[in-house]
Amino acid sequence: MTQFEIYSVASVSLFGLGLFGLIALPNILRKILSFNVLGVGIFLFLVATAQRDDPTQPDPVPQAMVLTGIVVAVSVTAFALALLQRLHGETGMTMLDDEKAESDQ
Amino acid sequence: MRDPSPWVILIPLTSAGFALLLGHRSIARFGVVAAAFTTIASAFLVVDVWRHGTRRYPVGGWDAPLGIELVVDGLAALMIAMTAVVGLLISIYSFRYFSDPPDLTRLRESADVRPSIGEPWGQSRAFWPLWLFLWASINIVFLSGDMFNIYVGLEIMGVSAVALVTLSRGAVATLSATKYLIAAVIGSMLYLMGVAILYASFSTLDLQELSVRIEPGNPATVALVLMSAGLLLKTALFPLHFWLPAAHSAAPAPVSAILSALVIKASFYLFLRLWMDVFMQTTTRSGAVFVGLLATAAIIWGSLQAIRQIRLKPLIAYSTVAQVGYLFLLIPLAVPIATDSWNVSATEGGVYHAISHALAKAAMFLAAGAVMQALGGTDEIGEMAGLAARLPISAFAIGLAGVSLMGLPPSGGYVAKWLMMNAAFDTAQPWWAIIIVVGGGLTAIYMFKFIGLAFRKPVEGSSFLPSSAWLEGPAFILAVLSILVGLRATPIVELLSK
Numbered sequence: 346m347t348q349f350e351i352y353s354v355a356s357v358s359l360f361g362l363g364l365f366g367l368i369a370l371p372n373i374l375r376k377i378l379s380f381n382v383l384g385v386g387i388f389l390f391l392v393a394t395a396q397r398d399d400p401t402q403p404d405p406v407p408q409a410m411v412l413t414g415i416v417v418a419v420s421v422t423a424f425a426l427a428l429l430q431r432l433h434g435e436t437g438m439t440m441l442d443d444e445k446a447e448s449d450q
Numbered sequence: 451m452r453d454p455s456p457w458v459i460l461i462p463l464t465s466a467g468f469a470l471l472l473g474h475r476s477i478a479r480f481g482v483v484a485a486a487f488t489t490i491a492s493a494f495l496v497v498d499v500w501r502h503g504t505r506r507y508p509v510g511g512w513d514a515p516l517g518i519e520l521v522v523d524g525l526a527a528l529m530i531a532m533t534a535v536v537g538l539l540i541s542i543y544s545f546r547y548f549s550d551p552p553d554l555t556r557l558r559e560s561a562d563v564r565p566s567i568g569e570p571w572g573q574s575r576a577f578w579p580l581w582l583f584l585w586a587s588i589n590i591v592f593l594s595g596d597m598f599n600i601y602v603g604l605e606i607m608g609v610s611a612v613a614l615v616t617l618s619r620g621a622v623a624t625l626s627a628t629k630y631l632i633a634a635v636i637g638s639m640l641y642l643m644g645v646a647i648l649y650a651s652f653s654t655l656d657l658q659e660l661s662v663r664i665e666p667g668n669p670a671t672v673a674l675v676l677m678s679a680g681l682l683l684k685t686a687l688f689p690l691h692f693w694l695p696a697a698h699s700a701a702p703a704p705v706s707a708i709l710s711a712l713v714i715k716a717s718f719y720l721f722l723r724l725w726m727d728v729f730m731q732t733t734t735r736s737g738a739v740f741v742g743l744l745a746t747a748a749i750i751w752g753s754l755q756a757i758r759q760i761r762l763k764p765l766i767a768y769s770t771v772a773q774v775g776y777l778f779l780l781i782p783l784a785v786p787i788a789t790d791s792w793n794v795s796a797t798e799g800g801v802y803h804a805i806s807h808a809l810a811k812a813a814m815f816l817a818a819g820a821v822m823q824a825l826g827g828t829d830e831i832g833e834m835a836g837l838a839a840r841l842p843i844s845a846f847a848i849g850l851a852g853v854s855l856m857g858l859p860p861s862g863g864y865v866a867k868w869l870m871m872n873a874a875f876d877t878a879q880p881w882w883a884i885i886i887v888v889g890g891g892l893t894a895i896y897m898f899k900f901i902g903l904a905f906r907k908p909v910e911g912s913s914f915l916p917s918s919a920w921l922e923g924p925a926f927i928l929a930v931l932s933i934l935v936g937l938r939a940t941p942i943v944e945l946l947s948k
Contacts, residue, residue: 360643367636373628380635387643394650407649410598414642417605421635424609428616428628435621441629 348400352393359386371440373432377425384418454494455507455520458530458589461488466582474575478545481578485541488585492534496945499527503948506595519656521595524948525801529592529719532805535931536711536812537585539924543816544581544704546920548574548617573617573702580617584610584708591716597645597655600720604641604684608634611713615701626696633683633693637717640680644673661728670732677724678741684717687741687778688748691771695755698770699763703819706763710770711812715804718777722800725781726792733785742782746885748775753892757899762818762829765896766811769855772889773807776800776866783873783882793877798943799869805942806862806932810851813928817847820921824914831900836908843922845904850929852897854936857890862935 363383367376391407391414398404432438465484472480499505499522507520522530583606590603612634615627645655651669654660664670679690686694694714698706725733752772759765780800784793821837821844822829838845854861867886874883908914935942 364636364639367632367639376632380639383639387639387646390643390650391646394646397650406655407646410646410649413598413602417602421605421609424613425631425635428612428624428631431616432621432624432628435624438625441632 349393349397352389356386356390356393359383359389362386371442373425373429373439373441376441377422377429380425381418381422384414388414453505453507454491454498455505455522455593456509457491458488458495458534459520459586459593461491462582462589463586466579466586469579469582472575472578474549477578478549478574481574481582482541482545484582485538485585489534489538492530495522496527496531498522499524499948500945518599519595520593521657522593524946525719525723526592527948528801528805528942528945529715530589532715532808533585533588533592533712536707536808536928539928540704540707540711540812540816541581543707543819543921543924544574544577546918547702547704547819548577576617577614577702577704580610580614581705581708584614584713588712588716591720595657597648597657597660599655601638601642601645604638604717604720607713607716608638608684611709612697614705614708615697617702617705618700622696623700626693626700629693630697633690637680637684640676640683644677644680647673647676657723657728661730664728664731666731670729674724674729674732674737678721678737681717681721681724682741682744682778685714685721685774685777686771687744687774688751688771689744691748691752691774694771695764695767698767699761703763703815703822706767706819707812707815710767710815711808714770714774715808718774718804721778722780722797725785726797730792735785735787738782738785741778742882745775745778745781748772748778749885749889750775750892753889753896756896757892759896760831762821762831762834762900763815765831765900766814766818769814769893769896770811772893773803773811773855776803776807776870776886776889779870779882779886780873783870783877783879787877787879793873794947795869795876796873798946799866799871799873801946802862802869802939802942803866806854806866806935809862809928809932809935810854813847813851813925813932816921816925816928817844817851820844820917820925823921824917826915831903834900835903835906837904837914839908840914841917841922843926844917845901847922847925847929848904849897849901851932852893852901854929854932856893856897857886860936861933863932865936865939 359382363379363386366379367383370376370379388411391411395403395407469477469480505522509518587603587606591600594600594603612627612631615630616623647669649655652660652663654663683690698709701709749772752768756765756768759768777800780796783796786792818829821841824841825833854863857863857867871883871886874880
């Protein structure tokens with residue numbers, strides 16, 4: 346296995362794990378963490394792509410994408426945490442399948 | 451303005467940042483002026499594309515493949531125009547909606563009305579920056595010629611749209627917003643993974659360059675599936691619509707209008723762009739038919755759910771679920787069956803439907819907001835008996851918009867359905883035409899459920915507050931436009947071919 350293949354397999358596994366968590370876990374905080382795992386999977390894949398052809402002269406384009414992607418991921422995470430805090434304050438919920446707030450209506 | 455394309459992004463983006471500094475009093479005035487300038491820039495852009503055809507603008511003077519290009523063809527120009535018209539009227543509506551609290555206390559005490567959603571009054575300092583950011587991001591998605599740039603646009607769009615939903619106070623809105631955020635994030639992450647795979651395989655992010663370099667094979671197929679799934683989730687095609695009815699009905703009325711009319715159109719546009727240009731060689735008939743079956747399920751399921759609703763805003767939101775189905779019906783109609791090229795009539799029909807739905811649905815949500823205020827905050831349809839006598843302009847706006855959704859002549863919806871049915875018969879797939887007709891009938895059922903009640907005599911003791919021309923006016927203009935857009939179809943179809 347080449348270095349690129351090892352990284353690809355690892356990144357696709359992280360992507361799959363994160364996607365599974367984001368869809369299947371009911372706890373919202375775990376969903377936010379899963380989103381970060383998923384993001385790391387994509388970033389790892391991009392960094393591996395950058396080094397694939399010539400490790401001494403990496404392609405800057407995927408690295409720029411990763412940098413922007415990290416900024417986006419941090420902002421989305423911050424926003425999601427703020428939203429979760431407000432949800433918890435208003436309803437006491439931390440899980441999505443807890444339908445208390447909906448039946449209150 | 452020598453080249454107007456960067457301005458339709460720069461004006462809303464910089465005004466959004468500037469609006470953060472403004473106080474409660476001046477921000478609404480500033481917001482409307484910013485919206486007007488964005489609309490003027492959009493008009494310049496449309497005229498420019500009309501005269502000179504497709505426009506390319508290298509950002510910062512760096513040409514592709516090194517730099518990022520803004521590309522405006524007829525389709526993008528039409529979407530920009532749609533966003534400008536709808537966006538300007540929603541901005542005028544929001545000028546009053548978010549600043550003036552209506553006098554509800556009197557009504558509350560007398561009629562024991564429970565508001566259906568939280569109250570957005572006094573939220574203008576949060577609304578205007580978010581709305582202007584959202585407008586900028588929608589225009590980025592329409593104009594950008596770079597896959598990754600579009601991803602950034604999608605993320606700004608998702609976050610500002612979710613934040614706008616939370617302007618309705620209360621647990622229901624926060625929970626709907628949380629679900630919306632999760633759906634939006636999954637969608638954009640699937641898209642980003644697709645972008646990463648495409649770059650790894652074909653070493654370019656430029657849409658045009660990519661459509662030349664791309665070769666059918668595993669990487670292209672995986673990227674197509676991931677990106678399509680992400681965009682279907684963002685556009686809320688059945689069965690990925692689960693987040694839409696809650697989010698679109700819990701949001702304040704102008705935000706519901708923005709979400710239903712514009713935001714889902716941006717992800718739909720991107721889906722169309724990918725299938726039409728980039729993945730032309732990768733898409734298959736079976737994939738297109740699969741999308742068509744989902745679209746059929748969306749039309750039927752969304753309409754049946756709309757018929758069951760007892761509140762007006764969820765009814766309109768489920769109607770959006772059904773109308774999204776119509777948008778995606780263009781895919782099986784347009785993807786070539788044998789070696790023929792992409793069907794133009796189907797594309798025209800789908801794009802026409804996107805435009806007339808944007809006008810009609812924005813009109814409906816804005817009018818519903820005016821009605822809710824007049825009723826003291828509730829949107830239960832049972833309370834709306836006699837609406838046509840008390841708030842004739844709003845009732846008429848919802849009725850006119852309904853005519854366009856049903857696809858009755860001479861509305862925009864009629865032209866869209868006519869073009870799509872033409873495509874169905876041209877490509878010898880008449881069964882899609884049956885679905886178009888059945889969907890129109892179902893739309894009529896849920897629209898008449900509301901209209902029939904609105905024209906009934908008012909119930910004894912029911913009280914409506916008077917509404918304001920600031921609220922009813924924009925809704926009515928949008929409804930009239932959704933009809934008028936059917937009368938002048940030629941220039942719109944012509945612009946699409948530029």
